[in-house]
Amino acid sequence: MSAEFVAPKGIPDYYPPASADFLAVRETLSEAAHRAGYGHIELPVFEDTALFARGVGESTDVVSKEMYTFADRGGRSVTLRPEGTAGVMRAVIQHGLDRGQLPVKVSYAGPFFRYERPQAGRYRQLQQVGVEAIGVDDPALDAEVIAVADEGYRRLGLTGYRLELTSLGDDTCRPQYRQVLQEFLLNLDLDEPTRDRARINPLRVLDDKRPEVKEMTAGAPLMIDHLSDSARDHFAAVRRHLDRLGVAYELNPRLVRGLDYYTKTTFEFVHDGLGAQSGIGGGGRYDGLMRQIGGKQDLSGIGFGIGVDRTVLALAAEGVSVAGRGRVQVYGVPLGEAAKGELVALAGRLREAGISVDLSYGDRGIKGAMKAADRSGAAIALVLGENELAExxxxxxxxxxxxxxxxxxxxxxxxxxxxxRG
Incomplete structure (x- = not known):
């Protein structure tokens, strides 16, 4: 008999034992950020719709097709957050964090929402870990942000990924490049919706995944060839710092992220074991975003969003499990009520000492309790009966x-x- 209620389409459930991998991925990626001085920020799950329309960009698929937008009981238009950067920047402005020590370095983790066609690795509720560093335009900071993501992947034991890197220029060169690219695109035999996109934001056309569009744009002029001296120097410095940090990367001049606010350093982590949904994380610099959403200053920023769901899938594709990090270490088997009372107290002391402990509840016999111990994944069983208790x-x-x-x-x-320990 089928269940009366099921999870909404495109939204995965994570439950034991598989949820141990999910939890370990999220915690490991967050720990990498905390080690680099990124403090935790907790963001609202929904915000004013205009924040995302202005911050993410109205020409993006995220805003035009994928946002969960609705009117609340007060008639206000609100949207379930599709990404984290705009919300972080709003919080920085609202709470005056930009008037304190810079850069403001924060990390966050949680669900984000996009109405997409569900498939493996593409969910309508996607889980991410992100960081943002706001207030300092320093190539060394760009390199640090990228290295934090890379460290998280390495600590998980992931090996089959690569880092793709490019620069999307700055205000001194993007307008000229936009004109050159627009002229190229409008001379192609594009369908009308794509031509409209070329008029509004031509760079987005280079992100079109349709084979026929990719073929037509294969010879398109690239931003990397039209960088200003300052943008070129900035990008060269980022690469030097990454080399010093030992972070390997590949230059991909056709790399275009799906959000409008990116400038200068732009990057994506790709895992070919995931098929079409190969991006497992990415980000970049977003100079100008603060002013765009109403900030009195115009501080620069850089950050990333790592897909927890896709990282879990990438680990599975490599046959790597990190579930042991959250697994029960010790399983207690009490034989009798007196033994149960002693083991309950002992389990409490062991947990206080940092050892994860579970117990056999429900007055099982020794055979059933030991089967449960084996299924728990624990390394050691503690068996306490009347004789042991007397001794x-x-x-x-x-x-x-x-x-x-x-x-x-x-x-x-x-x-x-x-x-x-051994």
Missing amino acids: RTIELKDLATGDQVKVGLDEVLTELSARL
């Missing part, structure tokens, strides 16, 4: 080898710490 001992069983040993109840923490 003030407990039995430790290595669930991988089957080896068993008795230790005193007062020595359990020391013994477990030594075994789990």
Whole structure:
């Protein structure tokens, strides 16, 4: 019989045991940001629709086709957040963070929402970890942001990805390039919607994934060949810093991100094991965004958004599991009510010491409890019965080898710490 209610189309559930990989990915990526001095920021799940229309860009697919927009009970138009940068910049302006120490360095994690055609790796509720560094235009900061993402992937054990890098220029060269690109595109035999896009934001046409459009634009002029001296010097400095950091990259002059606010350094992490949805994270610099959404200053910024869902899929494609980081280490098997009371208290002490512990509940017999211990993924089972309780001992069983040993109840923490550390 089918369930009466199911999750909305295009929105995945994460539940045990597979959710352990999801949680480990999110935590590992966030930890990489925290190690680099990025403090946590918690953003609203919905904002004023105009924030995203102005900040992300009305010509983008995100704004024109993919946003979840609705009127609230007060008649205000609000939108479930499709990305994180505009919300962070709004918070920086609203709370005056731009008047304090710069750069403002923050990280965030959570769900974002886009109405897309669901497929593997493309969800209507997508999970991301992001960072933003606002207030300083320094190529070394660009390199740091990229290196933070790269460190997160490496700490997860991901190897089959590559970093693609380019520059989208600045205000001193983008207007001239826009005109050159627009002239090229409007001489092509494009369909009318694509011609309209070429008139509004010609750079977006280079991001068109349709084979016929990609073929027609193969000879299009590229921003990288029209950089101003200042933009060229900035990009060269970013690459030098990445080289010093040991972050490998490939130049991709045709790289175009899906949001309008990107300038200068632009990058994407790609994993070919994911098929069409190969982008697992990316970002870039967004000079001018603060002024665009109403800031009195015009501070520059740079950041990234990493797809947690796609990173989980990339790890699976490589046969890598990180679930062990959140797995139960010790499983307690009480035989009798008195033993259960002792094990409940012992589990509390072990958890306080940083050891993850689960117990067999429901008065199972020894056979059923040991099966549950095996299924838990724990390394060690603690078995406590009436005899052990009388002796003030407990039995430790290595669930991988089957080896068993008795230790005193007062020595359990020391013994477990030594075994789990090894």
